Amino acid sequence: MKRIMIVDDEENIRLLYKEELEEEGFVVELAKNGHEALEKLPLFRPDLITLDIKMPGMDGIETLKRIRETERDLPVVMCSAYGEYKQDFTTWASDAYVVKCADLTELKNTIRRLLGL
Numbered sequence: 001m002k003r004i005m006i007v008d009d010e011e012n013i014r015l016l017y018k019e020e021l022e023e024e025g026f027v028v029e030l031a032k033n034g035h036e037a038l039e040k041l042p043l044f045r046p047d048l049i050t051l052d053i054k055m056p057g058m059d060g061i062e063t064l065k066r067i068r069e070t071e072r073d074l075p076v077v078m079c080s081a082y083g084e085y086k087q088d089f090t091t092w093a094s095d096a097y098v099v100k101c102a103d104l105t106e107l108k109n110t111i112r113r114l115l116g117l
């Protein structure tokens with residue numbers, strides 16, 4: 001079973017993603033900010049991370065940089081309510097970018113694609 005870590009400062013988003021991704025058969029771990037994500041990374045050893053961009057303190061972009069210091073090949077999906085970020089990530093260190101919405105179809109399809117499922 002593939003392991004996914006969800007990083008988002010909003011609890012309702014974390015719980016929505018967890019419920020929906022567990023229904024898809026994934027093992028899910030949650031982190032409420034970048035610091036917690038970096039702490040849990042070596043313990044949980046995810047196959048993929050979804051990373052919110054807008055978070056207080058260390059934002060998703062800084063968190064991504066820190067993740068990439070040790071995990072060069074780990075698939076990372078950046079998530080944001082703000083579609084304008086999309087361009088910035090075409091040359092960036094993330095593997096995909098998904099605009100947040102209540103329907104998680106695009107996110108799930110992106111996750112399956114990156115995991116080769």
Ligand SMILES: [Mg+2]
Pocket residue numbers: 008009010052053054055
């Ligand atoms: Mg946020």
